[in-house]
Amino acid sequence: MSDTSPKPPYRAGLLAFGGNVALPLSALITAPLLAQGLGAAARGEVAAVVSAYTLLVMLTSAGLADAVTYFVARRLSTFGFLGRSTLLICSATAIISIALAYLSAPALAAGSVVIEDLIRLTSWLVFPAVIVSVVRGFAAGRNQWGLIAAEKGTTALVRVGGIAFLLATGTMTAGSASMVLVLSLTAAGVPYLLLLAKEKDGGHDQTSFRELTGYASKVWLGAVAGVLLSRVDQILLAPMAGTKQLGLYAVAVNIGDVPLIIVATFVGLMLTADAKSRNDARLALTSRATSLLVFLAGSALTLSMPLWLTPLFGDEFISAMPVAAILLLAVLIQAPGSVAGAGLSARGTPHGRSNAIAFACLANVAALLLLAPGLGAIGAAVATVIGLSTNTFFNLFYLKRWHNVKVGPFFGLRRGDLTEMIKVFRR
Numbered sequence: 286m287s288d289t290s291p292k293p294p295y296r297a298g299l300l301a302f303g304g305n306v307a308l309p310l311s312a313l314i315t316a317p318l319l320a321q322g323l324g325a326a327a328r329g330e331v332a333a334v335v336s337a338y339t340l341l342v343m344l345t346s347a348g349l350a351d352a353v354t355y356f357v358a359r360r361l362s363t364f365g366f367l368g369r370s371t372l373l374i375c376s377a378t379a380i381i382s383i384a385l386a387y388l389s390a391p392a393l394a395a396g397s398v399v400i401e402d403l404i405r406l407t408s409w410l411v412f413p414a415v416i417v418s419v420v421r422g423f424a425a426g427r428n429q430w431g432l433i434a435a436e437k438g439t440t441a442l443v444r445v446g447g448i449a450f451l452l453a454t455g456t457m458t459a460g461s462a463s464m465v466l467v468l469s470l471t472a473a474g475v476p477y478l479l480l481l482a483k484e485k486d487g488g489h490d491q492t493s494f495r496e497l498t499g500y501a502s503k504v505w506l507g508a509v510a511g512v513l514l515s516r517v518d519q520i521l522l523a524p525m526a527g528t529k530q531l532g533l534y535a536v537a538v539n540i541g542d543v544p545l546i547i548v549a550t551f552v553g554l555m556l557t558a559d560a561k562s563r564n565d566a567r568l569a570l571t572s573r574a575t576s577l578l579v580f581l582a583g584s585a586l587t588l589s590m591p592l593w594l595t596p597l598f599g600d601e602f603i604s605a606m607p608v609a610a611i612l613l614l615a616v617l618i619q620a621p622g623s624v625a626g627a628g629l630s631a632r633g634t635p636h637g638r639s640n641a642i643a644f645a646c647l648a649n650v651a652a653l654l655l656l657a658p659g660l661g662a663i664g665a666a667v668a669t670v671i672g673l674s675t676n677t678f679f680n681l682f683y684l685k686r687w688h689n690v691k692v693g694p695f696f697g698l699r700r701g702d703l704t705e706m707i708k709v710f711r712r
Contacts, residue, residue: 307434309542311441315448316539317597320532322448322457325601329528330459332535334403335466336519337393341386341408342470343512345378345415348504350422351630352497357426370494371419374501379412386411395524399459407467414467417474424477435476443469503636510642514649514672518665521650522657530661536598536605537662540590541612544582548620551575552627563632569694572624573702579620583613604662611666615673621695622677625684637683645676 319328349371356367386408394401417436424432447465451457513520519538522531551571587610595603626638649672656664681692 306546307437307441309539309546311444312539312542314445316536318448318452319457319462320536320598320602322452323459323462323532325529325532327459327528327532328535329523329531330397330400330403331462331466332519332531332538333393333395333397333400333523333528334407334459334463336516337386337389337404338407338411338467339516340509340512340520341382341411342414342418343509344385345375345382345411346418348501348635349374349415349497350418351504351635352501353419353422354426355500355630355635356497357423367419367423367497370497372416374498375412375415375419379415382411383408393520393524395528397523397528400523403460403463407463410467410471413474414470417470417477420474420477432476436473439475440469440473443472500635504630504639510639510646513646514642514669514676517646517650518653518657518669521653522662522665525654525657526661526664530665533602533605534608534662534665536602537608537612537666540586540594540605540609541616543586544579544613544616547578547582548575548616548623552623565690566694568624568628568690570702572621572695573698575624576617576620576696577698577702579617583617587613608662608666611663612669615666615670618670618677619673622673622680625677625680625690625692625695628684628688628690629680632688634683634687637687638680641676641679641683644679645672648672648675 319331323331353367353371387405390401390404393404421433421436424430424436444466447469448457448462451461451465519531519535522534551574590606590609594606594609598605622641626641629635629637629641649668652668652671653665656668658664660667681695684690685692
């Protein structure tokens with residue numbers, strides 16, 4: 286029987302929130318700089334390269350970051366075992382990812398030699414980014430939210446500083462901008478050196494290599510599908526509608542990502558907390574709180590967009606405004622499903638979350654193929670709404686079916702919710 290006392294674990298909330306704010310904030314700062322320095326077409330080339338790189342990183346990590354968080358949070362594995370095992374797995378999958386990049390680059394480049402060469406070049410930087418991802422999973426399992434915030438802050442500083450330098454010196458090209466964005470993920474691992482230096486390989490392992498890879502394999506499909514769900518539009522939009530439409534869409538994505546900091550914060554906290562102690566009421570309250578905050582942030586951005594979008598990005602990007610509004614709606618739809626997905630992973634059924642994301646990815650790709658050729662960026666945004674709606678439905682479906690969690694309380698507001706939210710944030 287689950288404890289029904291709705292007491293979310295937000296003592297680390299400010300640190301987690303601060304870390305999650307850093308990346309979208311850096312994206313907002315660099316977005317107008319990239320737009321001014323490159324224009325819509327070259328901005329689309331950068332988006333194509335970074336999206337392909339992000340997908341390769343996720344393919345290489347093979348769900349290991351979530352697996353490491355799970356076993357560390359439950360105190361079932363030691364640092365030494367996890368380090369040796371993940372290094373072996375990541376080394377093997379990195380080789381496969383590089384080969385995949387070289388083979389797929391011509392199709393993803395849509396005839397652009399610049400995109401093709403950059404996809405191949407950045408594939409050699411996948412392995413260090415994956416190591417950072419896995420160590421982040423270890424830090425999350427240990428509740429080291431300060432280090433995670435420092436990592437994300439480092440990424441943000443490198444991105445903003447690097448892009449600003451390129452613009453100021455007149456050296457910004459699709460290639461130089463792509464390399465700054467990609468290298469920022471590797472530089473971000475520096476704060477984790479503190480964790481690695483202090484970690485002692487003590488304790489007794491209760492996890493086998495087979496159990497680690499088994500959990501990771503259950504997460505893998507959902508992890509890859511999740512990146513596809515968030516990146517497939519940017520990967521496929523250039524071949525279907527051209528780099529200019531991709532450039533407009535990339536700017537809209539930067540704006541739509543702002544409320545995602547709220548979702549990412551709550552989901553990260555819930556994965557660790559629910560793995561330690563299951564609590565249905567806490568899960569539902571987290572969903573309602575997340576949705577409320579996303580609604581407020583999305584509404585503020587949508588209503589104020591006419592005042593700041595063109596002054597920041599230029600008249601060439603005015604068509605990104607309705608695209609961004611649609612993507613903000615998509616984030617609101619995604620919020621309850623993301624919290625439910627964290628609950629599935631924390632309760633030992635990550636394959637449910639993976640299945641939900643896989644179904645969502647299929648729906649998104651089908652809608653994208655149908656809508657993007659004629660509607661461009663608008664079509665890609667509508668496809669995202671369809672995909673994230675599918676994801677939310679199946680996450681809640683599996684949570685109810687396998688864990689008997691009522692899904693009604695995940696929506697709306699309840700009497701006392703605001704009071705409870707204020708209480709937990711004061712703890």
